[in-house]
Amino acid sequence: MKHLLKFVATAALLSQLGCQSQLTTPDTASAATNDSFVSVAQGEFVRNGKPYQFVGFNYWYGPLLGTSEEGKARMIRELDLMQQYGITNLRILAGGDGGKTDSMVNPALQYEQGKYDQALLEGLDFLLAEMAKRDMVAVLYLTNNWIWSGGFAQYLEWNGYGDIPSPFLPPYDWDKFQDYTMQFHSCEPCMDAFANHVDFIIGRTNSVTGVKYTDDPTIMSWQVANEPRVRNAEHAPAFIAWLNRTVSQINDLAPNQLISTGAEGEAGTYRDIEQWKKVHANPDIDYLTIHVWPKNWSWYDPNNEQASTQIAIDNAKDYIARHLAVAKQQQRPVVLSEFGFPRNQEKLERDADVTYRNIFFKGVFGELLATDDRTFAGVNIWGFGGEAKPAKDMTTGKWQAGDDFSGDPPQEPQGLNSVFSTDTSTLALIKQFNDDMQQR
Secondary structure (H helix, E strand, C coil): CCCHHHHHHHHHHHHHCCCCCCCCCHHHHHHHCCCCCEECCCEEEEEEEEEEEEEECCCCCCCCHCHHHHHHHHHHHHHHHHHHHCEEEEECCCECCCCCCCCCCCCEEECCEEEECCCHHHHHHHHHHHHHHCCCCCHHHHHHCCCCHHHHHHHHHHHHCCCCCCCCEEEEEECHHHHHHHHHHHCHHHHHHHHHHHHHHHHHHHCCCEEEEEEEECEEEEEEEEEECCCCCCCHHHHHHHHHHHHHHHHHHCCCCCCEEECCCCCHHHCCCCHHHHHHHHCCCCCCEHEEEEEEEECCCCCCCHHHHHHHHHHHHHHHHHEEEEEHHHHHCCEEEEEEECCHCCCCCCCCCCCCHHHHHHHHHHHHHCCCCCCCCEECCCCEEECCCCCCCCCCCCCCCCCCCCCCCCCCCCCCCCCCCCCCCHHHHHHHHHHHCCCC
């Protein structure tokens, strides 16, 4: 069915562009009923028979708001605000795993292996139902390479590999954590448990709408994981075998919906773009993803903001261009599905200046309009913080139980990369670019 959808979407795009199509299909009428699913045609996204390009947000915490009436009210106001500024695309964490440490999302959807918090499942249902009302689509990622939502490391701990060596506790050893995490892709019980998780989530029926997840065009894409990484060349075969196994599983379960990896680009394949190509050789991976992090990658210097912001823009454009060239060669869209930039001087307060952030965002957004097609298909800013108030402990800015969820996950200083509902200059910039893309 997915290939038929792509066929119909291709014909629709050719018609939209004023081209004469010789394509025919015996089942066009029945396939047209699925036109609302986002599909891929000639290396571009198509939605409702039209080219689809976007500036969207990461909204990882959305389902957690759906567990209380107060949270639901906040979610509705935040979705209304995003809709006002032209946002149609949200990248969302389906749910966390474990939730046992301060650096993890709490509460966790899968609090023990194979056991789920029903309220959080219904929170995800509610979010998808509200997004559908606003003509938004979701990219749902199913697990995580990083400890902040449990992810690969949590499956390893559940299956006898010892305690997770948290990189947020002394001796703060990221290499040790990544060496631990890479074992997931050769841990058969871990991979089997994750496969069960994939079956469970994708096989769900929405308790609010009564629509099966696989029949819901609100779900644009299933992402295998957030930033799944190939640690080194020796790790690559196990990683690719697991990835292909998972992609095949998702493709069988959800033939109408797209599949992406959630990868960072070459940053997730030990800075080797050729390895990134190999990871994405599977033709059932419908589009490519990259991430850009100027602060984490030492492009941005808070003590030299003007100059380093321009360096960050130049480096980001170069990073995008290298991966865009691969996307064009493979005739698949590419999405910058994560990028963020601090407020001036890395301040955390909601009213802190965002001048340099806006300059960086404008530089990135401009790349969407700079090419003669829509292969560079969209961006998801990390992340929307909406109405979140500052963390109780502003000495560290770290999240504590009872604090509002924001665009910054629990291990990050709250407010560092969040775009709040009061950031009207940034939101206006987003609105302008979303309007410009619709007029192309």
